[in-house]
Amino acid sequence: MTRFADRTVAGRRLAGALSAFADGPLVLALPRGGVPVAFEVARALDAELDVFVVRKLGVPGHEELAMGAIASGGTVVLNDAVIAELDVPRTAIDDVVLHEGRELARRERAYRGTSAPLDVRTRVVLVVDDGMATGATMRAALTALRSQAPARLIVAVPVAARETCDELAGLADEIVCPETPTPFLGVGMWYHDFTQTTDDDVRRLLASARDR
Numbered sequence: 001m002t003r004f005a006d007r008t009v010a011g012r013r014l015a016g017a018l019s020a021f022a023d024g025p026l027v028l029a030l031p032r033g034g035v036p037v038a039f040e041v042a043r044a045l046d047a048e049l050d051v052f053v054v055r056k057l058g059v060p061g062h063e064e065l066a067m068g069a070i071a072s073g074g075t076v077v078l079n080d081a082v083i084a085e086l087d088v089p090r091t092a093i094d095d096v097v098l099h100e101g102r103e104l105a106r107r108e109r110a111y112r113g114t115s116a117p118l119d120v121r122t123r124v125v126l127v128v129d130d131g132m133a134t135g136a137t138m139r140a141a142l143t144a145l146r147s148q149a150p151a152r153l154i155v156a157v158p159v160a161a162r163e164t165c166d167e168l169a170g171l172a173d174e175i176v177c178p179e180t181p182t183p184f185l186g187v188g189m190w191y192h193d194f195t196q197t198t199d200d201d202v203r204r205l206l207a208s209a210r211d212r
Helices: 007-016 034-045 080-086 090-112 136-146 162-168 199-211
Strands: 026-029 048-051 054-059 062-071 075-078 124-128 152-156 174-176
Touching (some): 007 034, 026 034, 034 048, 034 124, 034 199, 048 090, 048 199, 054 090, 054 136, 062 080, 062 090, 075 136, 090 199, 124 136, 136 152, 136 162
Parallel strands (some): 124 152
Antiparallel strands (some): 054 062, 062 075
16 A cells, blocks of 8 residues: 555545545544544544543553553453463553553543533444554443444544454444555554644644534
8 A cells, every 4th residue: 555645644535435424423533643534534524523532551661562551431451462471460550550541631631621522322433543553542442432322333544454453343333444454564654754643733633623
């Protein structure tokens, strides 16, 4: 596949694959990288946009390796295989959950202020990120959102590892992903510009979506 120029271009490409969901969906972005992608999706579908905050739980000493994730509302999803293979003690897991839970709460305040999250009940919900490698954060988001009784729960990402899409198929009603390159290597490999999205970027895009 040809790499996306940036998240904006990826969002427009993804929006083109989501035309079947143009009838009033709720677009939830996984911050921070998913927000510029979701903004383009929401604009194309004339849909409401909000964030759903998820934090990866990194293995102590190997933080880039996910042993699970925590999502808005306190949902924790653990990768038991990684934890067992690396023999991560329960106390270390609890410490990481506590630390990431504090950062999750900080981000929710920073992005939304005192506003309540949008209600997902009986809505068609598109959960958008800039890509999926292991799918740990998306898995936590889907688990948390499913408990809130949406009408349909759709994963929408521009690029992902094919095996991750297969693994998440049982958690979502549908997965929309235009590109599943092999070998996958990592989300950032499929963008020319994969500059980190900032908190200010998130706030600006959310404000722009509200004003639209």
